[in-house]
Amino acid sequence: MLNVFRKWFGKGGGKKTGNHEGQNNKGNQQSQKDQPIYDIKFRNIKLTRNLQDNITNIKNAMNNNFDIKTKEFRLRGQEMRAAVIYIQSVANEDTILQHIVNPLMIESSLIIDKDDPILFKTIIESMVTAEYVKVVESLDEIIFAIMSGDTFLCIQGYDKGFIISTRKYVGRQVGEPILEPSVQGSQESFTETIKDNIGLIRRRLRDPNLVFNVHKLGRRTQSEVVVIYIKDIANQNIVDEVIRRISSLDIEGVHNAAQLGLHITDSPNSIFPLFQVTERPDRTVRGLMEGRVAILVEGGSRALLVPVTLPLQVQSVDDYYENWIVGSILRISRYVGLFISSFLPAIYIAITSHHPGMLPTILVLTIAGSRAGMPFPGFLEAILMEVTIAMLQEASIRLPRVVGQTVSIVGGLVIGQAAVQAGIVGPIMVIITALTAIGSFTIPDYSLSLATRAIRIPFMVLAATLGIFGVSMGMLLMLIYIADLKSFGVRYIRPLSPYRSSDLKQTLISSKERSMVDRPIFLNPGDKQKQSNAKRGDGDGQ
Amino acid sequence: MDNEKLTPSQIFVIAVFSILGVDILVVPHDMVSLADQDAWISLLLGGVLLFLGAIPFLYLLNLYPDKDLPQIILQVAGKWIGRILFLPIIVFVIMYAAMSTRLFAQALKLFLVDKTPLWILVISLVVVAAYMVYKDVFTLGAVLDILFPITIVSLLILVVLSLQNIQLDRIKPILFRNTKNVIKAILPGYYHFAGFGAISYFMRFVSDRKSAYKSYLLGLGVPVFFYVITTVICIMVFGVPPLKVIVYPTLNLSKSIEFEAAILDRLESFMAVFWISMVFSSLAIFYYASVRNLSEFFSIPNQYRTYVIWAHILILPIIALIPPSSIIVFELHEKVKYVEVLIGFFIFPIITAWAVIKKKREMKQ
Numbered sequence A: 001m002l003n004v005f006r007k008w009f010g011k012g013g014g015k016k017t018g019n020h021e022g023q024n025n026k027g028n029q030q031s032q033k034d035q036p037i038y039d040i041k042f043r044n045i046k047l048t049r050n051l052q053d054n055i056t057n058i059k060n061a062m063n064n065n066f067d068i069k070t071k072e073f074r075l076r077g078q079e080m081r082a083a084v085i086y087i088q089s090v091a092n093e094d095t096i097l098q099h100i101v102n103p104l105m106i107e108s109s110l111i112i113d114k115d116d117p118i119l120f121k122t123i124i125e126s127m128v129t130a131e132y133v134k135v136v137e138s139l140d141e142i143i144f145a146i147m148s149g150d151t152f153l154c155i156q157g158y159d160k161g162f163i164i165s166t167r168k169y170v171g172r173q174v175g176e177p178i179l180e181p182s183v184q185g186s187q188e189s190f191t192e193t194i195k196d197n198i199g200l201i202r203r204r205l206r207d208p209n210l211v212f213n214v215h216k217l218g219r220r221t222q223s224e225v226v227v228i229y230i231k232d233i234a235n236q237n238i239v240d241e242v243i244r245r246i247s248s249l250d251i252e253g254v255h256n257a258a259q260l261g262l263h264i265t266d267s268p269n270s271i272f273p274l275f276q277v278t279e280r281p282d283r284t285v286r287g288l289m290e291g292r293v294a295i296l297v298e299g300g301s302r303a304l305l306v307p308v309t310l311p312l313q314v315q316s317v318d319d320y321y322e323n324w325i326v327g328s329i330l331r332i333s334r335y336v337g338l339f340i341s342s343f344l345p346a347i348y349i350a351i352t353s354h355h356p357g358m359l360p361t362i363l364v365l366t367i368a369g370s371r372a373g374m375p376f377p378g379f380l381e382a383i384l385m386e387v388t389i390a391m392l393q394e395a396s397i398r399l400p401r402v403v404g405q406t407v408s409i410v411g412g413l414v415i416g417q418a419a420v421q422a423g424i425v426g427p428i429m430v431i432i433t434a435l436t437a438i439g440s441f442t443i444p445d446y447s448l449s450l451a452t453r454a455i456r457i458p459f460m461v462l463a464a465t466l467g468i469f470g471v472s473m474g475m476l477l478m479l480i481y482i483a484d485l486k487s488f489g490v491r492y493i494r495p496l497s498p499y500r501s502s503d504l505k506q507t508l509i510s511s512k513e514r515s516m517v518d519r520p521i522f523l524n525p526g527d528k529q530k531q532s533n534a535k536r537g538d539g540d541g542q
Numbered sequence B: 001m002d003n004e005k006l007t008p009s010q011i012f013v014i015a016v017f018s019i020l021g022v023d024i025l026v027v028p029h030d031m032v033s034l035a036d037q038d039a040w041i042s043l044l045l046g047g048v049l050l051f052l053g054a055i056p057f058l059y060l061l062n063l064y065p066d067k068d069l070p071q072i073i074l075q076v077a078g079k080w081i082g083r084i085l086f087l088p089i090i091v092f093v094i095m096y097a098a099m100s101t102r103l104f105a106q107a108l109k110l111f112l113v114d115k116t117p118l119w120i121l122v123i124s125l126v127v128v129a130a131y132m133v134y135k136d137v138f139t140l141g142a143v144l145d146i147l148f149p150i151t152i153v154s155l156l157i158l159v160v161l162s163l164q165n166i167q168l169d170r171i172k173p174i175l176f177r178n179t180k181n182v183i184k185a186i187l188p189g190y191y192h193f194a195g196f197g198a199i200s201y202f203m204r205f206v207s208d209r210k211s212a213y214k215s216y217l218l219g220l221g222v223p224v225f226f227y228v229i230t231t232v233i234c235i236m237v238f239g240v241p242p243l244k245v246i247v248y249p250t251l252n253l254s255k256s257i258e259f260e261a262a263i264l265d266r267l268e269s270f271m272a273v274f275w276i277s278m279v280f281s282s283l284a285i286f287y288y289a290s291v292r293n294l295s296e297f298f299s300i301p302n303q304y305r306t307y308v309i310w311a312h313i314l315i316l317p318i319i320a321l322i323p324p325s326s327i328i329v330f331e332l333h334e335k336v337k338y339v340e341v342l343i344g345f346f347i348f349p350i351i352t353a354w355a356v357i358k359k360k361r362e363m364k365q
Helices: A002-034 A037-042 A051-061 A093-111 A120-127 A139-148 A194-204 A236-247 A257-264 A281-290 A317-321 A324-353 A361-371 A378-398 A401-421 A427-441 A446-484 A501-507 B008-019 B023-063 B069-077 B079-111 B118-134 B137-165 B179-184 B186-191 B196-201 B209-238 B249-256 B267-297 B302-321 B326-364
Strands: A068-074 A081-087 A133-136 A151-155 A161-164 A210-217 A223-230 A276-278 A293-297 A303-306
Touching: A037 A139, A051 A068, A051 A081, A051 A139, A051 A151, A068 A093, A081 A093, A081 A139, A093 A120, A093 A151, A120 A151, A133 A139, A139 A151, A139 A161, A194 A210, A194 A223, A194 A281, A194 A293, A210 A236, A223 A236, A223 A281, A236 A257, A236 A293, A257 A276, A257 A293, A257 A303, A276 A281, A281 A293, A281 A303, A281 A317, A317 A324, A324 A378, A324 A427, A324 A446, A361 A427, A378 A401, A378 A427, A378 A446, A401 A427, A427 A446, A446 B118, A446 B137, A446 B267, B008 B137, B008 B196, B008 B209, B008 B267, B023 B069, B023 B079, B023 B179, B023 B186, B023 B196, B023 B209, B023 B249, B023 B267, B023 B326, B069 B079, B069 B196, B069 B267, B069 B326, B079 B118, B079 B249, B079 B267, B079 B302, B079 B326, B118 B137, B118 B267, B118 B302, B137 B209, B137 B249, B137 B267, B179 B186, B186 B326, B196 B267, B196 B326, B209 B249, B249 B267, B267 B302
Parallel strands: none
Antiparallel strands: A068 A081, A081 A151, A133 A161, A151 A161, A210 A223, A223 A293, A276 A303, A293 A303
């Protein structure tokens, strides 16, 4: 009996401790991997009771850089020595003087009698007037805080210190959106400061269910990455997946939403962007309300919206500010733009060089007439123009704005007029190239517009070799490729397939804002209904 | 999400494309050769026969909801008899896929790309279909979803535009001293709806079985409608005697349409382009079915499925390119349909009856 008991107990106990140890080990490894490099070095260094030692330790840890400032002073003019350490370039020196040094040195004498000892608790509770104070004792925390712009307050005789928030980042004001301009939408865009960006979102979405999930990312940059979602709308699986991918990342640094997107995307080789990068707070809020997850990165002026699907990338905020008929036309024109920008040169090459019979006779004659005496075949002409346009686009981005005018003059005059007159390129080819470029400008998503540029040339090759049959085969291949792509578990092609009329109404075309009662369900939202189903009056009848 | 399913709307589309394929190019010619101006009646009755075959078939699928056709047959009829019964299905699926590819490639060569060699057309179609099958079933469903409206709209455009050329009296007299031929042509009409069994490879991925069955039966109606309507219109546009000579009447039908505005001079090239997606869809379905067939027949485990797909890239073009002339292709395309009779009237009923008896015995135990 006893034997059995012992056996059972021993086995059970052993198993338990074994498991426990295993978990512990795992946990340690995990945390070691995620920690920044200075953490591993400094985690075990604790503060000492000697003020001078602490200062030297901290300064040494940060390589005694010139902008690390220390100010030593005496509390209430007494024997008690104290010091603040901060980095001049990221900390707000006014705050430090007004809310830390001044109260401790001078004002404290008004509160506390000369003979009373100054307690650790009194300092936090009745002396320091800064917004946030935290007690710390190990060097890794202190160094990270100082690096972020906070101030470390250390007092002689204590092996603990305070971190007091005094961050001040140099940043720009909220500006206008440059990449995603809109006619009717708000004219604000994200800045590089994460605090301001969160404010821009909060102001538009006063929902207590809005969740901000903060992560630190980057071994060296230690950037703050904030995952934002609305708890009762966003699908929990998607949220978990996003958080899992972000927290399992082990990279050196991250400073931009798009860069983070490339790290956490489903298929890194996809030429189609599987995440949406936006600079518009209103679009971010709209995405959140659709049940998507937004990610902000400290130092990046863009938000990342996931999951994304192709029809969502063709939407623009303006669609929602117009009557649904006009909005649908706008959106359809963008689909046409997407199609033209990807396939028009290929179709032109295929038809002119392989199937001239597909065009009306008069048009064929016109094209043939204009191409008479041209030295190059259509395919070469198209490639030539394509390369030129690609270079022009790139040049107009890279060129300093002061000399930016040159590009448009050189591009417009030389390429357009002169090339035709010199007989290098046919006039119709110029029209095709221009249409292609204009088509690519109608796509609201910059990365998607770049993707169409990437697929254009392979399609031109297919057209030149196999004619319109080759183009169709290429389109089928691309369709299969797109249909297989997934963005955080959601198919990139949804909701084009599977059909669901209410989803299609809201995404493919635009729909009456009033009648859009249900949220698009392809993101599996929690709270399915957007607004009440009740009929609304035609205005203020009451 | 992880547990992805095919929706009933996707089953509808798969059902449409499992029948609607290259046959639409040749249906009017084949049927008119047999039953003159009443060909469409035989075709319609063949459609009724299709539904009569499809309903018991659904019953069989319902008995084994998480299995596809090869698995059901091997489960019901055992390892050896099952394989023997299974053999005609394998042959039919491969031959059907290969012959429809060849037929369509020939039509393409005639109407679209006259200079490109046949083998390039066949191989490109097969390779793209292989890529399709290489991805999963749900991608297949999504791709067919996108291709579906293109196909249907192009067919509707053809039907509507042809209405300007019709002469109603060409379809008369209806059933005048022709009843015998009409009845004789019902079975060949039914052959053109071969492939209704292809749904059995997809039913196990369905989310909502009840409505999937409904949309499957609804989906079968679409090809019946289009085959009958194209036949009727071809008869009314061309008349019976020319139809017996024209090999690809449906493409010729689009050739006969002339726009006053002359925007599109050669509509048949455009139709040929649009129908690439149609033929590709049915090829992809049968490609998938054949991969499943061979994997089950030779008990190839799932991780080697890719090699079965690669093997088909070799097998299908070889079978498709073996017939030296287009006449032999037409004959073979017809003969493949006889296997369909064997499958539809013998193998499926045997398996269904066997399965029912087996299930009842299991219930008793």
